[in-house]
Amino acid sequence: GQNIDQPTEMTATEGAIVQINCTYQTSGFNGLFWYQQHAGEAPTFLSYNVLDGLEEKGRFSSFLSRSKGYSYLLLKELQMKDSASYLCAVMDSNYQLIWGAGTKLIIKP
Amino acid sequence: EADIYQTPRYLVIGTGKKITLECSQTMGHDKMYWYQQDPGMELHLIHYSYGVNSTEKGDLSSESTVSRIRTEHFPLTLESARPSHTSQYLCASSEGGRHTGELFFGEGSRLTVL
Numbered sequence: 001g002q003n004i005d006q007p008t009e010m011t012a013t014e015g016a017i018v019q020i021n022c023t024y025q026t027s028g029f030n031g032l033f034w035y036q037q038h039a040g041e042a043p044t045f046l047s048y049n050v051l052d053g054l055e056e057k058g059r060f061s062s063f064l065s066r067s068k069g070y071s072y073l074l075l076k077e078l079q080m081k082d083s084a085s086y087l088c089a090v091m092d093s094n095y096q097l098i099w100g101a102g103t104k105l106i107i108k109p
Numbered sequence: 110e111a112d113i114y115q116t117p118r119y120l121v122i123g124t125g126k127k128i129t130l131e132c133s134q135t136m137g138h139d140k141m142y143w144y145q146q147d148p149g150m151e152l153h154l155i156h157y158s159y160g161v162n163s164t165e166k167g168d169l170s171s172e173s174t175v176s177r178i179r180t181e182h183f184p185l186t187l188e189s190a191r192p193s194h195t196s197q198y199l200c201a202s203s204e205g206g207r208h209t210g211e212l213f214f215g216e217g218s219r220l221t222v223l
Contacts, residue, residue, distance in 0.1 A: 004151075033210045042199055042214035043152075050207075087152070091210045096167075099151040 002026045004100035006088050011106045012078055020073045020086050020103045028093020034062050034073045035087040037102065043087055047073070075105075083107045112136045115200050115215035122190055123223050130185045130218045132200030140209060141183040144199040145169060146217075152199065158183055190222045 005023045012018040024032070031050040035043035049055055049064035049071060061074040073086055085102040092098055113134040122128055134141065139160045144152040154167030158177040172194075173187050183202075187194055197219050201212040 008149075031207075031210050035212075042201075042217050043212070044214070045211045048210060089152075089210070095209055096154065097152075097210055097212070099153075101149065101151040104149070 006100045006103045009104045022071045022088035024090045026092045030091040033089045037085045113215040121221045132183045134202045138202035140203045142201045
């Protein structure tokens with residue numbers, strides 16, 4: 001079967017750095033996506049990786065290793081507004097997105 | 110600013126009622142999707158469409174139907190609602206090609222079936 005694994009919950013301190021990991025097993029691979037979802041709101045797109053390596057976008061970076069079936073989202077200079085769930089999703093060989101259950105990130109002052 | 114709209118945002122109905130959740134987007138996207146999401150759980154694909162007159166079922170059998178008569182409009186209908194249908198329903202759209210996985214979501218329709 002296909003599955004996406006990510007930690008259920010993480011806690012970090014305002015101003016610090018946090019890394020959210022995602023491992024996947026899917027039938028085929030056509031890209032990995034990270035989304036942010038604030039409580040009670042819809043997900044919003046953060047990043048896309050299709051080749052190995054690091055993609056940087058402001059305070060957020062996303063890394064991919066296809067051989068290891070592994071990705072991480074790195075958030076720097078954490079702000080209170082970064083408290084949200086972070087969803088990892090992989091596009092399979094049928095170009096369908098397979099979603100993880102999300103990592104709830106709690107930021108403490 | 111979201112260019113994809115869902116109505117109603119909240120709905121409470123009785124068992125056996127027929128309901129339609131509306132979804133419209135103004136971005137001209139060919140691909141549209143309906144997802145179901147319970148709190149703290151992953152998104153489950155219910156239906157999707159890759160263009161006008163094209164609809165497919167996703168991995169979650171939700172006893173619902175969809176139609177795609179116009180590019181911008183993708184309504185979801187439950188013929189006979191049950192308490193097990195209580196959930197958040199999210200509509201999304203995307204461009205094709207390498208942007209297929211960059212979904213734009215509506216604000217969601219939270220359905221409660223009594």
